[in-house]
Amino acid sequence: MSRFLIQRPLPHGGRLVERVVTDKEAAKKMIRGCPSYDIKPTLHYETGVPVRNVYREIMSICYGFFSPVEGSMKQAEVERILKERRLLNEWIFPYPLVFDISEEDYKQLGVGPGDRLVLNLKGKPFAILDIEEVWRIDNPEELAHLTFGTPERNPEVVREPFNKKHPGWVIYRSLQPVVLAGKYTIINEPKFRPPFDRFWYPPRKSREEFDRRGWRTVINHQTRNVPHVGHEFLMKCAAFTGDVEPCHGILVNAVIGVKRRGDYPDEAIVEGHEAVNKGGYIKPERHLPTIVLWDMRYGNPLESLLHGIIRQNMGCTHHMFGRDHAAVGEYYDKWATQILWTKGIPSYGFPAPPTDVPYGLDIRPQNMREFSYCPTCKEMAYSETCGHKREKLSGSFLRGMVAEGVQPPAIIMRPEVYKVIVKWWKHFGYPFCNEKYVVNKEKELEVDLEDL
Amino acid sequence: MGEYFMVVLLDDYRMSKIRGTGLEENIKYMFGGELRLLEVKVNEELKDKILQEFDTARVDSRGAITDVPVAFMRELFNQVVEKKSLGPEVVEAVLAKVDEIKKAAEKESEYLPPPEIE
Structure with missing residues (x-):
């Protein structure tokens, strides 16, 4: 074999993350007695138009597209990403990914670290979030700026300050204040519609x-x-x-x-x-x-x-x-x-x-x-x-x-x-x-x- | 007084409507002759009228008036065929239907009629 042949790379992080339970009976047991929450779209902080749905992140994480990420990130992980673009396990990663909810929803749920939360999508159980940490986004605007950079901090490539005309900046600016951090597992595989x-x-x-x-x-x-x-x-x-x-x-x-x-x-x-x-x-x-x-x-x-x-x-x-x-x-x-x-x-x-x-x-x-x-x-x-x-x-x-x-x-x-x-x-x-x-x-x- | 123009793109269907109007010799080509177009003349006064009636309209660096509603562009083609001309009277005739075009333009953000292709 030629030494010039390129081989397929391993997944980022060394192994594929796969967090999908396909056995329905096992899934039912996993969620028995757990509180549940209906996934809501992230709405534009000014206009109320949907700008993100966290279900897409849960899908991409649990099927391994984002390996080695396994769930909603803890505060220390988000801080490290914003500083060095690295996860806590050292592997490089560009963006904070979080499961965010409002203070009202958080109070109503009454969940905390160690709890398992069932996430419903379109009225059906979809995934679980095993909560390891609850933390707060105190300043979503600052988070949005730190996520993308500024001309002063990133002079090599950022040419203009980010603002509400940038759809990615708006997503982070529109996040709810309470983050439930922990691993996701899909317990009810969604079926894609044609095409x-x-x-x-x-x-x-x-x-x-x-x-x-x-x-x-x-x-x-x-x-x-x-x-x-x-x-x-x-x-x-x-x-x-x-x-x-x-x-x-x-x-x-x-x-x-x-x-x-x-x-x-x-x-x-x-x-x-x-x-x-x-x-x-x-x-x-x-x-x-x-x-x-x-x-x-x-x-x-x-x-x-x-x-x-x-x-x-x-x-x-x-x-x-x-x-x-x-x-x-x-x-x-x-x-x-x-x-x-x-x-x-x-x-x-x-x-x-x-x-x-x-x-x-x-x-x-x-x-x-x-x-x-x-x-x-x-x-x-x-x-x-x-x-x-x-x-x-x-x-x-x-x-x-x-x-x-x-x-x-x-x-x-x-x-x-x-x-x-x-x-x-x-x-x-x-x-x-x-x-x-x-x-x-x-x-x-x-x-x-x-x-x- | 500046010279302005509007571009009318020609696909096979539109070419069939142009045939026999005497406008064939005015056809210009892009992309190795694959894209055919006509340029309709617009005088200063008509240019100002278009910019006044349609706030999205603009004049590009070549003097082409662009970004008018699709309804405007469709009527522009219809008038080219009807008048068998590329002169300012074509745009004049389009602007005579400005209310109708504006009404159609309002609906354009909700619906645009798809082309009939096989």
């Missing part, structure tokens, strides 16, 4: 699927968008990295969670990516669209760190990162993610890249620039190799075209992908997420639960 069910590959399943397909090297494409041809070329060309041969597989992992108005619906995003392989633009044997549940924090380099953790846990060897990775607005340097993965960001606790610090990651970054159409080459061209003037593919230009009901040419968007957009447009009466979609999505969520 999400066929894209659900939690880490154990994705690793098994890679084995089944004979994929040793896999590169991940992070998405929250319907793919245009620029994305397709990014995927195809980034996959030429690998070891002695191009990556065997391209994993598309769509972040499914609370939506912002103007986004494409999640249904169109996942089926749009599937249409790329159904149309043969990337062979289905080399391409696997999947989902992860997470209410995006849009933390650019910090978000990329979480993405690296999720995809390493899923079994990927490589991860592509582009300009403005998981970003909104101009809070961060547009290359902040690539700075993190090439030289580190000392002020976030990374004097070296996250792959080069103790208890760091093993997934390999593939930092990419952009693809756009070159009328001289008459093809999609890479910004760093094509020497001609190119026609930029802008998302807003495409969205304007779609909104007008004009089919984009196939050189910009594959007809199969456009058909998916129109399919869900007909379903929702709108091509993008509008207020009705956002509100309904947070009511219905992506899953249903059976009686326990």
